[in-house]
Amino acid sequence: MKNFLQKIPEQVKRLSVLLIVVIVVFIVATSLLTPKDFGLVGHYRASAIKINADQKMQYAGQEACADCHDDMWKTKNAGFHKNLSCEVCHGPSLNHVNEPDQFKPDKPRDRIFCPVCHEYNPSRPTGFPQILSASHNPRRICVTCHNPHNPTPPQTPKECSACHAEISSAKSVSSHMDIPCTKCHEASDKHKLHPREYLPTKPANREFCGQCHSQDAKGDKFIPRINMATHEPRYVCWQCHYPHLPEAQ
Ligand code: HEC
Ligand code: HEC
Numbered sequence: 190m191k192n193f194l195q196k197i198p199e200q201v202k203r204l205s206v207l208l209i210v211v212i213v214v215f216i217v218a219t220s221l222l223t224p225k226d227f228g229l230v231g232h233y234r235a236s237a238i239k240i241n242a243d244q245k246m247q248y249a250g251q252e253a254c255a256d257c258h259d260d261m262w263k264t265k266n267a268g269f270h271k272n273l274s275c276e277v278c279h280g281p282s283l284n285h286v287n288e289p290d291q292f293k294p295d296k297p298r299d300r301i302f303c304p305v306c307h308e309y310n311p312s313r314p315t316g317f318p319q320i321l322s323a324s325h326n327p328r329r330i331c332v333t334c335h336n337p338h339n340p341t342p343p344q345t346p347k348e349c350s351a352c353h354a355e356i357s358s359a360k361s362v363s364s365h366m367d368i369p370c371t372k373c374h375e376a377s378d379k380h381k382l383h384p385r386e387y388l389p390t391k392p393a394n395r396e397f398c399g400q401c402h403s404q405d406a407k408g409d410k411f412i413p414r415i416n417m418a419t420h421e422p423r424y425v426c427w428q429c430h431y432p433h434l435p436e437a438q
């Protein structure tokens with residue numbers, strides 16, 4: 190035994206002493222510092238539940254608003270802002286619900302508020318209603334023209350370009366400039382009101398382009414023709430030709 194202890198190198202002995210000190214400090218510290226109620230009901234302090242429950246409520250939830258503002262509730266839920274809760278715009282309003290005359294919620298009427306969601310930003314989904322506030326009716330507050338509870342603009346945009354501006358400006362300088370969008374896409378009027386629910390059709394196959402570009406297609410002589418059998422038959426045309434600006438590259 191004595192031999193064995195002597196054989197252990199000096200640095201290992203010192204390390205072992207250090208390790209024992211660390212373990213002792215750890216045990217003492219955790220038993221002194223861990224709150225008494227830790228672990229009673231789970232891996233947290235039992236009293237944390239009470240502290241959280243004691244926090245003052247600030248939001249009432251939009252159902253609460255319906256009791257007294259029935260008209261606005263109905264208007265909003267029928268319009269484009271149906272997915273926004275009242276308090277997204279009016280701020281936390283629980284104290285207003287409890288004492289309507291005492292506390293008034295915010296009314297965000299200034300021009301900087303609405304662009305928080307509507308300022309043009311390429312990362313927003315295509316078709317999300319966006320504006321450039323610097324050029325969209327500048328100097329006038331948004332709510333003079335848009336009812337915040339039913340923001341549909343005074344007239345619905347009629348042209349495809351109102352929403353597909355980039356595509357239509359590409360097309361307008363291309364050799365397809367005279368082909369109306371609806372020649373290639375069947376779009377119902379409902380698409381302009383509820384774009385994502387009523388999507389237009391898109392050309393599905395090579396033959397669609399072939400109706401003007403194949404060698405036996407009827408139509409003007411000046412339309413460039415291709416041999417459908419030999420011109421890249423393994424791909425659909427728009428893998429190479431952007432249909433809205435089809436200039437061959
Ligand atoms: C118990 C009834 C009641 C409830 C619930 C209630 N309100 Fe009101 N609210 C009122 C009354 C009363 C007024 C004052 C109307 C007036 O001055 O003409 C008012 C006024 C307002 C105003 C206008 C404040 C101003 O400065 O003109 C806003 C905004 C508003 N409420 C938002 C809300 C929102 C959001 C909720 C839901 C979180 C809500 N209210 C819930 C009764 C209520
Ligand atoms: C998109 C933001 C937005 C949402 C969502 C919204 N509001 Fe408003 N609300 C406004 C703005 C902005 C005004 C101020 C309009 C003005 O002064 O012309 C306003 C005004 C009001 C007023 C005062 C009306 C008046 O004539 O002065 C009430 C009451 C109100 N909102 C209640 C509600 C309730 C209830 C909801 C939910 C059902 C709601 N709002 C949802 C932005 C919003």
Ligand code: HEC
Pocket residue numbers: 314315316317346347348349350351352353370371374376380381382384385388389390391
């Ligand atoms: C009110 C705005 C609006 C107007 C006006 C509009 N669109 Fe759209 N369009 C959209 C939105 C939003 C989408 C969906 C985009 C997305 O899901 O990424 C869309 C999608 C499309 C698509 C793609 C369908 C798909 O399956 O991917 C085509 C094609 C299209 N629109 C054609 C048209 C044509 C043609 C017109 C004119 C007759 C038109 N749109 C007018 C907003 C509009």
Ligand code: HEC
Pocket residue numbers: 300303304307317318319320322325326329330331332333334335342343344346351352
């Ligand atoms: C002078 C009246 C007026 C003012 C002020 C105004 N708008 Fe508009 N807004 C319109 C009209 C009209 C349209 C639809 C025609 C168009 O395309 O311009 C529209 C369109 C929009 C659209 C696009 C709708 C869609 O379907 O794509 C958004 C988003 C919008 N406005 C938000 C705002 C915001 C945010 C403000 C304030 C910073 C504002 N507007 C101020 C009149 C106005």
Ligand code: HEC
Pocket residue numbers: 269270272273277278302303304305306307316317318331332335336337340341342
């Ligand atoms: C929290 C984000 C948010 C805020 C704040 C907000 N909006 Fe909207 N807005 C939306 C959403 C979401 C839609 C629905 C988009 C859709 O259906 O594709 C929308 C739709 C619209 C539309 C399109 C209506 C149409 O007919 O095409 C207009 C215009 C608009 N809002 C104006 C406003 C105005 C004015 C304000 C300020 C009072 C405002 N918004 C504040 C999120 C917001």
Ligand code: HEC
Pocket residue numbers: 349350353356357360365368369370371372373374391392427432433
């Ligand atoms: C010559 C036929 C043709 C014309 C004209 C045309 N498109 Fe297309 N469009 C296509 C084809 C083909 C696709 C499918 C591309 C794909 O799947 O990659 C497409 C796709 C789209 C898409 C889906 C998004 C994208 O870029 O792929 C939208 C939105 C669209 N077109 C809108 C329009 C609008 C708006 C016009 C008028 C300004 C228009 N198109 C004119 C053939 C056409």
Ligand code: HEC
Pocket residue numbers: 364365368372392397398399400401402411412413426427430431432435436437
């Ligand atoms: C309604 C008939 C029609 C349809 C459908 C059509 N095109 Fe065209 N295309 C034309 C016309 C017209 C021209 C322009 C001829 C000119 O002015 O030189 C053209 C030109 C072209 C060019 C030559 C561009 C250049 O100048 O180099 C290409 C490539 C092309 N189209 C591809 C397509 C593709 C891909 C499709 C299917 C998505 C398609 N076209 C569908 C009528 C059509």
Ligand code: HEC
Pocket residue numbers: 395396398399402413414415417420421424425426427428429430437438
């Ligand atoms: C793999 C890529 C590819 C595919 C797929 C493809 N093209 Fe092309 N296309 C080209 C290239 C590259 C050119 C230019 C060189 C040439 O004339 O062969 C061209 C040229 C054209 C031209 C102009 C011919 C001229 O005389 O000016 C037309 C029209 C055309 N393509 C239509 C189509 C149509 C319609 C389809 C689908 C049926 C299609 N292309 C599929 C790559 C492609």
